[in-house]
Amino acid sequence: MLSISRVASFSTPAHYWPPAWSPDGDLIALGTTRRGSWDILVMDPEGANVRNLADEEADDVWPAWSPDALWIAFSSDRTGDREIFVMTLEPTAP
Secondary structure, X not given: OOOOXXXXXXXXXXXXXEEEEOOOOOOEEXXXXXXXXXXXXXXXXXXXXXXXXXXXXOOEEEEEEOOOOOXXXXXXXXXXXXXXXXXXXXOOOO
């Protein structure tokens, strides 16, 4: 028998998909339309500590984790064309 548990419940009407577990199991990344355009959110497995990583007017979708869980690759139209980008979870020093 399958065991299914709700991880997060969002009160803002929007699309939320596709969820992607980090390789270390510490975080879940997913796309959302809760601001209108698609953004990438990251949260802990309990659905808390939600952060918007790609706060752009562009559509950022389909997050995928690097094997070391330090980077997220995603698709975006931020340049006018649909392309693949990568970002770190934490800002880097200049």
